[in-house]
Amino acid sequence: MLQSERVALITGAGKGLGAAFAKSLALDGCKVMVNNRSHPNTPSSAQKIATELQEQNYVADFEDSPVHEEGAATTIISNTLKRFGRLDILILNAGISGPAMKVNDQGDPKLRQIMEINFFANTALIDAALPYLRESSAGRIVFIASSAGLYGVRGRAPYAASKAALIAYAKTLADELSRTNIRVNIIAPYAATNMTSAENAAVDEDLHPSHATAAATWFARPDCHANGQVWMAGAKYFARSATIEGIGGGCVNPTPDWFGEHINALSSVENGTEFSGAEAAFAHFYKKAKQNNHN
Template sequence: MRVRSTIVTGAGAGLGAAFAKAIAADGSSVLVNNRRHQDRPYPAEEVSSAIRADGGTAATDEHAVDLDGGPEAIVDAALQRFGGLDALVLNAGISGPAIKVGDGDTELRQVLEINFFANARLIEAALPHLRRSSSARIVVISSTGGLHGVRGRSAYAASKGAVTAYALSLADELRRDAIHVNVLAPYAHTKMTDRPGRAPDPRMAPEGAAAICAWLAGEACDRTGEIWVAGGGHVRAAKAMESRAAPFGPARLDALAAMPAPRGFDGGEAAFADFYQDAFGED
């Protein structure tokens, strides 16, 4: 019987490397994807070697997720090496420059190309093969910045908001195929979060968000269409919330903004139906 196989993008270091190692320890073969830079060592091979040294199965793939043909080549590499595909962990991404809107180029298009469009293309390339799996899983690595915004990182926040909404929509569409899709927003110290003069908190190592990623990507996961925030070995659920509806009036806005009796919804249609019922008392 074929061993379960998983693609982890952006897995050369940091969170991606921790995810790949945890998934391999859970019994899956792992394609460790990371773009190769000719002027520096290739870290994905170090991750793969560490997995193999611990008795796991891993191979590397150096295709960039945002290049023409990259997503298709990544999927083909997994199929050729492992004979099938069961899970995607979409971790590759960039933060973009720390620039406030109006103060310079936030590189919005470049950030969206890598953090959103490349992930969408990779999912499209993988779906025909995931549908052949008896327990297909997609884990989209996002950020709470996509829920709440990040001062000075508008491009990054926009890309994560886009990929989160895409994943939740996809989860609803793929329920009939029994493909589970979830969003993971990890908190961890990585090169992306490094700040000069600030020592990393050892409690926030990438490994602290790896166990839930491995579970979400694994056969045992029975949940879909959810957002999970993780770090330091802890996890919590997240949702976009809305207050009750009331007739418009400026005097009411402060009370509504305080979110009395907040409500979460499984999709935009459910949110609209609730609003309509709240406003008019009709279905």
């Protein structure tokens, strides 16, 4: 299938990274559905981006459902299908950071609100979109996560937790869909946006959102076969992030004292191993443990 026949839906695309992803995919030849929630007495940001693309002779339309509202996922997918008749690419970008505060000051309601928007809204969109992505000859899903979900970040525990959940979910989805026509990958972008400016991030032209789009656009292409990968992207620079298990070690009768004495050596991840999923990681760990116990 020609790229010009492929349809991409980008959530949270009325500004910042989402708008940059929409523009990059349009430039790459895709038909684009721009989603962003609308605000009372404010012009639709999704419509603005779609209009800009149309004025540049790209095929684009807009959809302004808030992703986290009940039934929104079905509505968003339905509106995309009504307009374009198909769905090939899903870029899940919509999300919020929430207020900065320490863990014991955040409270359960704030955590649940951020999880609802950053995690559950995305899983609902996956449920609604999968039947149509399966119909595509090359369905592609790109989750927009964050390094906060990989490493944590002070003052943003709910945000970090929501992105960590998203990464784990995306990796599991990639594993489950690995024998289908669908490929799933994750981008953790670094860019100067309204969200990061609220966190006093330095304004740097190198951190323009457009400089983080190349990886996501590549992952959306039918000739990209990468699956379940996490990539850092920003400032015209790209680096893969992976979970590595060190060589480790053991003994016949491990005690707390033994572990404490050997913790530095056991901590080394030099010549470590990367796994496709939790089952492979356990199988490898168990094999090494059995070998250790019989030496």
